[in-house]
Amino acid sequence: MELTGADIFVRALQDEGVEFVFGYPGGAVLHIYDALYRQDKLSHILVRHEQAATHAADGYARSTGKPGVVLVTSGPGATNAVTGIATAYMDSVPLVVFTGQVPTNLIGNDAFQEADNIGITRPCVKHNFLVKDVTKLAETIKKAFYVATTGRPGPVVVDLPKDITAQKATYHYPEKVSMRSYNPVQVGHAGQIKRAVSQLLAARRPMIYTGGGVILGNAAAALTRLARTLNFPVTNTLMGLGGYPATDPLFVGMLGMHGTYEANMAMHHCDVLLAVGARFDDRVTGNIDKFCPHAKIIHIDIDPASISKNVKVDIPIVGCVDNVLNAMLTELGNNRQQPDTVALGEWWKQIDEWRSRDCLNYDRDSDRIKPQYVIETLYRITQGDAFVTSDVGQHQMWAAQFYKFDKPRRWINSGGLGTMGFGLPAAMGVQFAHPDATVACITGEGSIQMCIQELSTCRQYSLPIKIINLNNGYLGMVRQWQEFFYQKRYAMSYMESLPDFVKLAESYGHVGMQITRPADVEGALVEAMKLKDRLVFMDFLTDREENVYPMIPAGGGQNEMILI
Amino acid sequence: MRHIISILIENEAGALSRVAGLFSARGYNIESLAVAPTEDPSLSRMTLVTSGTDEIIEQITKQLHKLIDVVRLMDMTEGPHIEREMMLIKVRAQGENRNELKRVSDIFRGRIIDVTDQTYTIEMTGAGEKLDAFVQALEPGLIIEVVRSGVSGIGRGDRSLKL
Numbered sequence: 001m002e003l004t005g006a007d008i009f010v011r012a013l014q015d016e017g018v019e020f021v022f023g024y025p026g027g028a029v030l031h032i033y034d035a036l037y038r039q040d041k042l043s044h045i046l047v048r049h050e051q052a053a054t055h056a057a058d059g060y061a062r063s064t065g066k067p068g069v070v071l072v073t074s075g076p077g078a079t080n081a082v083t084g085i086a087t088a089y090m091d092s093v094p095l096v097v098f099t100g101q102v103p104t105n106l107i108g109n110d111a112f113q114e115a116d117n118i119g120i121t122r123p124c125v126k127h128n129f130l131v132k133d134v135t136k137l138a139e140t141i142k143k144a145f146y147v148a149t150t151g152r153p154g155p156v157v158v159d160l161p162k163d164i165t166a167q168k169a170t171y172h173y174p175e176k177v178s179m180r181s182y183n184p185v186q187v188g189h190a191g192q193i194k195r196a197v198s199q200l201l202a203a204r205r206p207m208i209y210t211g212g213g214v215i216l217g218n219a220a221a222a223l224t225r226l227a228r229t230l231n232f233p234v235t236n237t238l239m240g241l242g243g244y245p246a247t248d249p250l251f252v253g254m255l256g257m258h259g260t261y262e263a264n265m266a267m268h269h270c271d272v273l274l275a276v277g278a279r280f281d282d283r284v285t286g287n288i289d290k291f292c293p294h295a296k297i298i299h300i301d302i303d304p305a306s307i308s309k310n311v312k313v314d315i316p317i318v319g320c321v322d323n324v325l326n327a328m329l330t331e332l333g334n335n336r337q338q339p340d341t342v343a344l345g346e347w348w349k350q351i352d353e354w355r356s357r358d359c360l361n362y363d364r365d366s367d368r369i370k371p372q373y374v375i376e377t378l379y380r381i382t383q384g385d386a387f388v389t390s391d392v393g394q395h396q397m398w399a400a401q402f403y404k405f406d407k408p409r410r411w412i413n414s415g416g417l418g419t420m421g422f423g424l425p426a427a428m429g430v431q432f433a434h435p436d437a438t439v440a441c442i443t444g445e446g447s448i449q450m451c452i453q454e455l456s457t458c459r460q461y462s463l464p465i466k467i468i469n470l471n472n473g474y475l476g477m478v479r480q481w482q483e484f485f486y487q488k489r490y491a492m493s494y495m496e497s498l499p500d501f502v503k504l505a506e507s508y509g510h511v512g513m514q515i516t517r518p519a520d521v522e523g524a525l526v527e528a529m530k531l532k533d534r535l536v537f538m539d540f541l542t543d544r545e546e547n548v549y550p551m552i553p554a555g556g557g558q559n560e561m562i563l564i
Numbered sequence: 565m566r567h568i569i570s571i572l573i574e575n576e577a578g579a580l581s582r583v584a585g586l587f588s589a590r591g592y593n594i595e596s597l598a599v600a601p602t603e604d605p606s607l608s609r610m611t612l613v614t615s616g617t618d619e620i621i622e623q624i625t626k627q628l629h630k631l632i633d634v635v636r637l638m639d640m641t642e643g644p645h646i647e648r649e650m651m652l653i654k655v656r657a658q659g660e661n662r663n664e665l666k667r668v669s670d671i672f673r674g675r676i677i678d679v680t681d682q683t684y685t686i687e688m689t690g691a692g693e694k695l696d697a698f699v700q701a702l703e704p705g706l707i708i709e710v711v712r713s714g715v716s717g718i719g720r721g722d723r724s725l726k727l
């Protein structure tokens with residue numbers, strides 16, 4: 001039977017097992033919206049801005065491991081989605097974004113709501129497709145999902161001209177696709193794995209540094225087994241939190257610019273570094289010339305281009321991190337080489353000494369609300385089991401430092417692109433995927449206003465997100481840099497004319513609270529969590545000039561932290 | 565160091581812009597780029613001349629590989645290879661210059677393919693260096709127009725880039 005392009009689109013998504021499409025209608029996608037209207041398998045979630053559609057799909061994808069799906073119209077619909085696509089690209093999140101396009105005969109004519117979606121998105125997608133033939137539509141959709149979810153995941157854009165969605169073709173959804181130009185590596189090189197294990201066993205001051213790849217590659221269990229077998233210290237990047245249980249004694253905290261003293265010192269002094277699914281980002285390495293000066297580096301990554309990009313590595317292993325870590329465990333079982341337990345004992349003594357510096361301490365007796373205290377309390381009350389999304393800035397760093405993630409896919413934040421406005425729409429995607437779970441969005445009064453319109457979406461779908469607004473009246477991270485490096489010239493980093501967030505929340509039909517005293521923090525959080533079916537906007541007026549410590553200033557090595 | 569990278573890429577709209585975009589986004593140099601379909605019309609072959617340290621060239625080849633449309637690639641300069649470029653050059657050929665230009669062109673094995681009473685148009689192939697040398701051998705005032713194809717390269721003997 002022949003179907004229109006719009007119906008093929010809907011059938012293909014159904015056959016792909018898609019649950020939710022996050023989107024916003026417009027002229028170029030009206031045939032598709034009509035086809036969506038005539039079916040009831042797919043749920044379409046109407047956001048209030050296309051950026052939020054991509055972030056919501058992104059939150060869905062990060063919290064489930066399944067691809068997020070977005071549908072937006074041509075022109076401004078697509079350009080609004082670009083920030084969200086770039087966010088997903090930087091953090092390797094599988095998204096399939098369908099953009100409307102003007103009819104093929106008008107492409108290139110500066111038609112109404114026309115933009116070159118393929119050209120605009122090209123630098124921030126894993127791949128993109130323009131569908132010019134309705135008979136290729138189903139196959140192209142299959143390819144888009146295949147590319148987005150395999151290898152190093154990432155967003156894929158499919159541009160759909162309006163006339164294609166009206167033309168007819170026979171529907172056939174391929175079960176599998178193969179592409180001669182795309183065959184991601186699965187298994188690591190056996191010889192390299194042997195060499196790596198031998199190097200690990202010879203280590204006197206080892207360190208395991210893991211990133212978002214462990215989460216994307218579902219390798220948390222294998223990583224945990226490997227670290228425990230070896231009794232090696234583990235640090236996670238911002239993107240890697242939850243990849244190793246934060247409450248485990250081998251965990252030394254996050255590393256990098258705002259990482260713990262013990263994690264950064266251990267990185268600086270280690271003699272063998274095992275990097276897993278991490279990309280040696282500048283926020284991790286600090287000054288690259290001073291990075292891990294004593295270490296032999298082993299790097300496992302699915303993306304060969306990530307290896308030796310910033311830091312030259314000694315033993316590269318390309319492959320799925322889960323496969324490689326399991327192969328390493330097997331090899332460890334076969335290898336007769338004995339680890340240097342005496343040296344390892346000394347190393348742990350040294351690490352414990354660094355730990356005793358208690359670098360995340362803060363003034364617990366203050367009469368102002370300390371943002372760290374809010375997050376510690378949230379952690380306690382949710383028993384460490386909430387999904388936590390964040391926006392970008394100081395609150396993001398405090399959330400990463402003070403909420404201890406024991407499981408992967410619980411910590412959802414824009415690490416690579418650093419997109420303010422990410423937190424609330426991402427929380428929506430997470431809540432759709434996990435309707436009964438506690439979803440907390442930790443944000444600030446700057447970030448939350450970048451996608452505040454989504455409070456309306458939350459109302460429409462009754463999403464009981466708990467928004468923790470750490471309101472210090474400043475763009476806190478900008479202000480912190482200005483305090484440290486610009487002699488306190490606070491250029492444009494203050495937030496004047498803030499809305500009354502309580503009334504704002506109420507006007508959208510939600511519950512609003514304002515908390516001004518430390519003694520009320522716990523009570524407010526407990527009360528909010530009890531409102532299981534309501535969105536609660538908690539506006540915490542926090543200490544205005546609190547800073548994030550430790551901090552590696554620009555140009556500093558990992559052993560050159562500013563400590564409290 | 566100068567490298568010649570040959571790429572087999574899906575012959576699809578936009579494939580060229582993916583390669584060009586990669587180079588501009590990551591700040592790599594492109595000295596020349598030549599593209600045309602191969603005997604298999606679904607594939608195009610690109611020859612790209614770039615330069616950089618070993619680390620940069622390694623990144624360039626990895627990043628090119630990462631493009632979904634790139635099927636296969638080879639750094640020609642890593643092994644024995646043949647490099648050719650074609651040039652069309654139009655020169656002012658009047659009076660005593662006319663004979664001199666013919667002689668120089670012959671020395672470089674150029675072929676005069678168009679003649680008017682004012683001009684010669686010379687066709688020449690060779691490695692880039694040879695074409696540079698020819699251009700330098702001419703009096704600058706005589707050159708009207710230079711068109712170069714960009715470098716093409718192929719491996720010697722058994723060394724080949726194919727599916």
